[in-house]
Amino acid sequence: MGMKTKELTLLAGSEETRRTLDNQLNEIIGDFIRIRSYSVDAHKVTKVHNQLIILSSHLIEEEAKDYIGDNCTVLVARRIVNFLNIDKIYSVARGEKVLYVNDFPETVQEAISSFEILGINHLQLIPYFPGKKQKEQIKIAITPGELDLVPPYVEEVINIGPRLIDITTIITILNRLGLLEEKQDQVSSKYISTITRLSKRLGDANQEANKISDHLKKVVNGVNDGILAINQLGRITVFNEILERFLRIPMKKAIDRHVRDVISDRTLYDFIMNKREEEADGYFTINSMNFMVHRFMIDPQGTVVVTFKDASETIEMEKQLKRELVKKGFYGKYHFEDIVGNHPELLSTKEIARKLAKTELTILIQGESGTGKELFASSIHYASPRSNGPFLAVNFSALPEDLVESELFGYEEGAFSGAKKGGRKGLFEQANGGTIFLDEIGDISLKVQARLLRVLQEKELLRIGGNKIIPVDVRVVAATNKDLLSLMEEGKFREDLYHRLKVLFLQLPALRKRKEDIAHLIHHFIQQSDQPSIKLEVEVLERLKHYNWYGNIRELKNTLDYMLAVCEENTIKVEDIPNEGFFQQARKSMKEVAVTLESAELPYIQQDLNEELSNLVEIIYQLQRTGETVSRVKISEVTRSGGRFLTEQQVRSRLETLEKMGLVEKKRGRQGTKLTVFGEKTFHMKKRQ
Numbered sequence: 001m002g003m004k005t006k007e008l009t010l011l012a013g014s015e016e017t018r019r020t021l022d023n024q025l026n027e028i029i030g031d032f033i034r035i036r037s038y039s040v041d042a043h044k045v046t047k048v049h050n051q052l053i054i055l056s057s058h059l060i061e062e063e064a065k066d067y068i069g070d071n072c073t074v075l076v077a078r079r080i081v082n083f084l085n086i087d088k089i090y091s092v093a094r095g096e097k098v099l100y101v102n103d104f105p106e107t108v109q110e111a112i113s114s115f116e117i118l119g120i121n122h123l124q125l126i127p128y129f130p131g132k133k134q135k136e137q138i139k140i141a142i143t144p145g146e147l148d149l150v151p152p153y154v155e156e157v158i159n160i161g162p163r164l165i166d167i168t169t170i171i172t173i174l175n176r177l178g179l180l181e182e183k184q185d186q187v188s189s190k191y192i193s194t195i196t197r198l199s200k201r202l203g204d205a206n207q208e209a210n211k212i213s214d215h216l217k218k219v220v221n222g223v224n225d226g227i228l229a230i231n232q233l234g235r236i237t238v239f240n241e242i243l244e245r246f247l248r249i250p251m252k253k254a255i256d257r258h259v260r261d262v263i264s265d266r267t268l269y270d271f272i273m274n275k276r277e278e279e280a281d282g283y284f285t286i287n288s289m290n291f292m293v294h295r296f297m298i299d300p301q302g303t304v305v306v307t308f309k310d311a312s313e314t315i316e317m318e319k320q321l322k323r324e325l326v327k328k329g330f331y332g333k334y335h336f337e338d339i340v341g342n343h344p345e346l347l348s349t350k351e352i353a354r355k356l357a358k359t360e361l362t363i364l365i366q367g368e369s370g371t372g373k374e375l376f377a378s379s380i381h382y383a384s385p386r387s388n389g390p391f392l393a394v395n396f397s398a399l400p401e402d403l404v405e406s407e408l409f410g411y412e413e414g415a416f417s418g419a420k421k422g423g424r425k426g427l428f429e430q431a432n433g434g435t436i437f438l439d440e441i442g443d444i445s446l447k448v449q450a451r452l453l454r455v456l457q458e459k460e461l462l463r464i465g466g467n468k469i470i471p472v473d474v475r476v477v478a479a480t481n482k483d484l485l486s487l488m489e490e491g492k493f494r495e496d497l498y499h500r501l502k503v504l505f506l507q508l509p510a511l512r513k514r515k516e517d518i519a520h521l522i523h524h525f526i527q528q529s530d531q532p533s534i535k536l537e538v539e540v541l542e543r544l545k546h547y548n549w550y551g552n553i554r555e556l557k558n559t560l561d562y563m564l565a566v567c568e569e570n571t572i573k574v575e576d577i578p579n580e581g582f583f584q585q586a587r588k589s590m591k592e593v594a595v596t597l598e599s600a601e602l603p604y605i606q607q608d609l610n611e612e613l614s615n616l617v618e619i620i621y622q623l624q625r626t627g628e629t630v631s632r633v634k635i636s637e638v639t640r641s642g643g644r645f646l647t648e649q650q651v652r653s654r655l656e657t658l659e660k661m662g663l664v665e666k667k668r669g670r671q672g673t674k675l676t677v678f679g680e681k682t683f684h685m686k687k688r689q
C-alpha cells in the first residue's frame with residue numbers, strides 16, 4: 001500500500017465512541033490514511049498541529065479546544081445509528097414505551113425516523129435529550145452509547161453502541177485530504193459492504209420479530225446474494241464477497257475494471273449491458289452452479305445493479321417463509337379485559353378461565369371456529385404466573401405436515417438434508433418458561449401426537465436426529481373445534497394424549513347462544529376501527545341478531561368490516577348488510593360449499609355481489625381484456641360514462657371489499673388490479689345467469 005502520507009485525528013467524547021469510530025474509519029480508509037484518535041475523557045491532553053481533526057459530536061467542541069493546535073481544520077462528523085446491534089431492540093416487548101436518548105433533539109429525531117423507515121416500529125419511542133422536560137418516568141431507554149445522558153429513573157438501558165460516521169462525512173474527509181478523485185469508488189464500495197452487512201443483521205433481527213416489511217425482505221434476501229454494481233462508464237463499483245465466491249473472481253480483480261474485462265461469459269455480459277430494458281431477470285449456469293440473475297437501474301444516469309441468487313437457496317427461502325406462519329401470534333397479547341360480552345355463560349367461562357390460569361396444568365379449550373379460543377389462551381397466559389415468559393401460538397392447520405415435527409421439537413445438525421448448521425431450536429424450546437398454544441390440535445398426525453405425549457409426560461424432549469434429552473418448562477394450552485371423541489373412535493387421535501390434554505377443560509359458547517352480546521361486540525369493533533364515529537341503524541342490529549353466526553365472532557367482525565367498507569354518510573344501513581350467501585353455513589354444509597367451489601359449479605359468494613360490486617368486476621374484466629393497466633383512476637373514469645359514478649376513493653374501498661371476498665388481487669406497480677381465477681369464474685357465472 002505504500003507510505004501513508006495523509007493523516008487525520010479523531011476526537012471522541014468517550015473511550016467507547018473512540019474505539020468504535022476508530023475501527024470504522026480504519027476499515028474504510030485506513031489503507032491510505034493514518035488515523036490517530038483520542039477520547040477527551042480518557043486521554044491526557046496532547047496538542048496536535050497541521051491536522052484534519054474530526055470531532056465525534058458538537059457536544060465535545062469545548063473540551064476539544066485543548067487538543068487543537070496550529071493550522072488545523074476541524075470537522076464535526078455526521079453520524080448514523082449503528083444497526084449492527086439492532087437485535088437488542090427486539091428484546092423489548094411490543095408496544096412498550098421507551099426513551100430514545102441522545103445528545104441533541106435533531107440526532108434523536110433522525111434516529112427515530114430512520115427506525116421508522118426501516119420498519120422497526122414495534123415500540124413507542126419517546127425522544128429524550130439533555131434539557132428535555134420529561135414528565136412521565138419511563139423505565140426503559142435505548143441509547144447509542146450515551147449512557148451518561150440517560151435519566152436516573154430509567155431501570156433498563158439498552159446500549160446499541162455509538163453511532164457510526166456517515167458516508168457524507170467520509171466523502172468530506174477524502175475531499176479535504178485531496179483523495180476524493182482517486183479513492184471514491186473504492187471507498188464507497190467498502191462503505192456499502194459494511195452497510196450491507198449491517199442490513200443483514202437488521203434483517204435477521206427483524207425476521208426474529210416477524211415484523212418485516214416487504215421492502216426489507218428484499219434487502220435481507222439481497223445480502224445473501226452476489227451483488228454487482230456498474231457505473232455509467234461500465235466500470236465495476238461494487239463486487240461483494242458472495243459474488244467473489246460465485247464467479248470465482250477476486251474482488252481486487254473486479255473493482256474499478258470494465259465489466260467486459262471481468263465477465264467472460266458472453267451471454268451474461270450481454271444480459272448485464274443490455275440497457276434497453278430497465279429491469280430484467282435471467283437464469284444462468286456459471287461454474288456449474290445455477291443462478292437467478294436480476295438486473296435493474298438505480299438512477300437515470302445509468303448505474304446498473306445486478307444481483308445473483310443461488311437457485312438452490314431460493315428453494316430454501318420458500319421453506320423459511322412457511323416457517324414464518326408458525327410464529328404468528330408471537331405477539332397476540334390479549335387479556336381477559338379484551339374479551340367482550342356480558343352473557344352469563346361467557347362471564348362464567350371467563351371466571352373459570354381466570355382460576356385455571358393460576359395453575360400450571362394443561363388446558364383444553366373447545367369451541368367452534370371464531371369463538372375466541374386464541375383470545376382465551378393468550379388471556380390465560382398473561383394471567384398466569386408465567387406471564388413474563390413467552391406466549392407462542394401454533395396453528396396446525398396452517399402448517400404443512402412435514403414441517404410440524406421440526407417446528408415443534410427442533411432438530412440437530414444433519415438430521416435431514418437441508419437441516420441448518422448447528423441445528424435449530426423448536427417452538428417448545430423457544431417457549432421455555434412460558435406457554436405454548438396448540439391450535440387445531442385435532443389436525444396433528446399420530447406420529448406428532450406420540451412426541452407430544454412424551455413432552456407432556458416427561459417434561460423433556462429429543463430434537464429430531466438428536467440424542468440429548470432437553471428439559472422443557474412449558475405450559476400447554478390446546479384448542480380444537482373438532483370433536484376429539486369421535487376422532488378417537490376413528491383411531492385418529494390417541495386416547496392417552498386426549499386425557500393428558502384435557503386435565504382442565506373450557507367450553508367456549510357459540511355466538512348464537514349469546515346473541516345479546518352482538519351489540520356489545522359491534523360497538524367494540526367499531527371503536528377499534530378507523531371509523532369510530534360510525535352509527536348503526538337500529539334495524540341493522542335486529543337483522544344481525546337473526547343470523548346463526550356459524551363463524552362466530554370472527555364472522556361478525558368480517559361482516560362488520562364489509563359493512564364499514566360499503567356504507568355511506570357515516571351510517572350503516574340495512575342495505576349495507578351483505579346478502580345471505582355471505583354468511584357461513586353450518587359446519588356440515590361448509591364441506592359441501594368447499595367441494596362446489598373446487599369444481600367451480602357455483603361459487604357461493606357470487607350471489608351476494610350487489611349490483612354495484614358486480615359492475616365493478618365487469619369493468620375490471622373488460623379493462624383487463626384490452627390489456628390496459630387497471631388502476632383506480634381508470635375504473636373511476638369508466639364509471640363516469642355509464643351507471644353510477646364512483647370517485648377514486650369509493651373505488652378503493654370497493655376494491656378492498658372485493659379483495660376480501662377473494663375476487664380481485666392487487667398487483668404491484670404497472671399491473672394494477674386483477675381478477676383472481678375465482679373472480680373470473682364468478683364473473684362468467686354471473687353472465688350466464
Ligand SMILES: Nc1ncnc2c1ncn2[C@@H]1O[C@H](COP(=O)(O)OP(=O)(O)OP(=O)(O)O)[C@@H](O)[C@H]1O
Pocket residue numbers: 338339340341367368369370371372373374375376439481521524553554557
Ligand atoms: N369475546 C370477544 N371479544 C372481542 N373479540 C373477540 C371475542 N371473541 C373473539 N374475538 C375476536 O374474534 C376473532 C377470532 O378469535 P380467535 O382467533 O381467538 O378465535 P378461535 O376460536 O381461535 O378461531 P379458530 O379456531 O378459527 O382459530 C379475533 O379477531 C378475536 O379478536
